[in-house]
Amino acid sequence: MNADDQPHHPRENTVLDGVPRGLLIDGTWQSATAQRTFDVEDPSTTTPLCAVPDATADDALQALDAADRAQPSWAAHPPRQRGEILRRAFETITSRHEDLSLLMTLEMGKPLAESRAEVTYAAEFFRWFAEEAVRIDGDYAVSPNGSGRMLITRQPVGPSLMVTPWNFPMAMGTRKIGPAVAAGCTMVIKPAHQTPLTMLALGEILTEAGLPPGVLNIITARHADEVMRPLITDPRARKLTFTGSTPVGRTLIEQSARQVLKTSMELGGNAPFLVFDDADVDAAVDGAMLAKMRNIGEACTAANRFYLHRDIAEEFTDKLTRRMRALRLGRGAGDNVEVGPLIDAAQLDKVTELVDDAVQQGARVLTGGKAESGPGYYYPPTVLTDVPPNARLTSEEVFGPVAPISTFTEEDEAITAANNTEFGLVSYAYTRDMPRALRISEALQTGMVGLNQGVVSNAAAPFGGVKQSGIGREGGKIGIDEYLETKYIAVGGL
Known part of the structure; x- marks a missing residue:
């Protein structure tokens, strides 16, 4: 296939120039502490599109610092307001549909028609979980012996680590970010090094929608293990969600066992x-x-x-x-x-x-x-x-x-x-x-x-597999459960 025969979209440079080129930490765009970068490649030509920061372990820990500081106030944020942030982000994605589609095509390679379909699909997770934010329920019951009451409530699990793949760079982000925002969890997210630009654009959209500083932190890095291992072994992290291959998922589950992290894994299929x-x-x-x-x-x-x-x-x-x-x-x-x-x-x-x-x-x-x-x-x-x-x-x-x-x-x-097959997606x-x-x-x-x-x-259905294809479900009414813990309060003295 001759590169000269491959047409270029007239808006490519404009779209690329509009993407933030930094790490999103505590609400600000920053360079990597080591001033390192890596190139994002156009898979249709093998030429670089641009360079983005190559985060270090120190950068990742700064992102977790921010998420940890923001967690108490974000958990107390009114559910309706959390939902409205997601709704505003949904509307912004919809209004920027064409630019986001082109950006995704440039870094991932899929045809524009496919990218347009993904942007529409991705936005639906924000719309869906905007509505689920106010539907987090609990329970109240009389103890069977009549001597007390049983109060059941659900609370955000806490700072959540997210690793997203290159094949659906926006939808796999919104499918994780949407329920976390709705539940009241702060986040550190690392997109795939092949396709970081879509996630950076999404971070800017959420910031514009009113997401408070520190709630969403984005770190771009060429080598995932260097930045993720320190986070996974840090006791402040309480949740790990990953979409990607089964071998990598197994490794992350092993690493997360040290802190007994709540995990959800969407892994390989056959x-x-x-x-x-x-x-x-x-x-x-x-x-x-x-x-x-x-x-x-x-x-x-x-x-x-x-x-x-x-x-x-x-x-x-x-x-x-x-x-x-x-x-x-x-x-x-x-x-x-x-x-x-x-x-x-x-x-x-x-x-x-x-x-x-x-x-x-x-x-x-x-x-x-x-x-x-x-x-x-x-x-x-x-x-x-x-x-x-x-x-x-x-x-x-x-x-x-x-x-x-x-x-x-x-x-x-x-x-x-x-x-x-060992898989069951x-x-x-x-x-x-x-x-x-x-x-x-x-x-x-x-x-x-x-x-x-x-x-x-x-977006309205639970997505996930059995056997070696993963743990947990994303999307649908139960998708928010992955970001909530159940607390039982025994009430006496009645």
């Missing part, structure tokens, strides 16, 4: 996509395109393994292959682009290795299958068939635009194959048989099921 013989094949293909190609396949919810009933396998495969082959690859900021670059060289190498491994073991390439030449981390939409069960991509998360297809004949066979199933739909939804070992639809993400 989503199966099941299509039964009675399914509406055209609808299933539509759903597959959403489940596979949302975010260029770089999503923990992406369909990673396709299991098709033999009676419909040929029709589905042909239609999916035509749809994948027709997708337009290019720089995300360009017109009519449907597939952008992968995030970096490491991700491109991983996708290449997984596809090559499957082909070496007998899989057939129906379209794609080889990285694009030239600048940028481009891998074309790919469909593989006859994928052997021992191919690495059946057990490892691809995180790219690759659809590996296998077949089955019996329902139990499909369920067994779908559950044959989401699964997808297409069938018009309602009893079967209920059976398989209950049998699939995942925290979420997309039944006859290819997208499950919804």
Whole structure:
């Protein structure tokens, strides 16, 4: 892919110039104490977009200092006012929709249409939790022996550490920040080093919305362990939330055990996509395109393994292959682009290795299958068939635009194959048989099921997995629970 052929959006420089280039600590934008910086790369060209501060451990501890100082007053802040801050931030995000979408595309690579959808989705978490701030409940009851009363209240857990990924740089931030603000928790958040700009823009929006100094602190850093380990082992931190890979999540859980931190982990996925013989094949293909190609396949919810009933396998495969082959690859900021670059060289190498491994073991390439030449981390939409069960991509998360297809004949066979993984985030199933739909939804070992639809993400629904895919839930009515502790007060002398 020739860089000269990739159009540049006329507002790119204006949008980049409008982003704060500092660490947000105690309500002010600061440089790193060591005056170090690192470059944010455009994955479509591999050239630097700009530089941001590379925080040190001292910077991170200053951020925690600020969060700790702000916690008592923020916890006492009226719930309605906390909600109104989120509502104002929601409205600002909506008003700056186009600029935020372009910014995300520049640093992450996804097409503008995808970025626009994410900004809309991200804003919904602020709107949702703005309404949940005033719905934090408790209980009051007579003791069973009648001698006293039981008062149950819920209080903010306290200073919360947040680590967000590069693939949804705004939505994964608002999904954590929204409930923390609503609950009355202060925060230190570290965005992924590949995509810090969207989080910095979000920090500015929340400051404008009236979030008091010290409530949200943002530290950008090239090496996460250097800044996060001192925070995780500091007794002032009371909560850790992470979205990212399972190996990193395991490490963070181990580190958090020292302080017995309350943790929520949204980790890796290996989503199966099941299509039964009675399914509406055209609808299933539509759903597959959403489940596979949302975010260029770089999503923990992406369909990673396709299991098709033999009676419909040929029709589905042909239609999916035509749809994948027709997708337009290019720089995300360009017109009519449907597939952008992968995030970096490491991700491109991983996708290449997984596809090559499957082909070496007998899989057939129906379209794609080889990285694009030239600048940028481009891998074309790919469909593989006859994928052997021992191919690495059946057990490892691809995180790219690759659809590996296998077949089955019996329902139990499909369920067994779908559950044959350490992961359990989401699964997808297409069938018009309602009893079967209920059976398989209950049998699939995942925290979420997309039944006859290819997208499950919804700010009003609980998001999370089982097994090695994580701990806890984000979003929905129970999403705020991750930032609250329950206190029981025994009342006597009555």
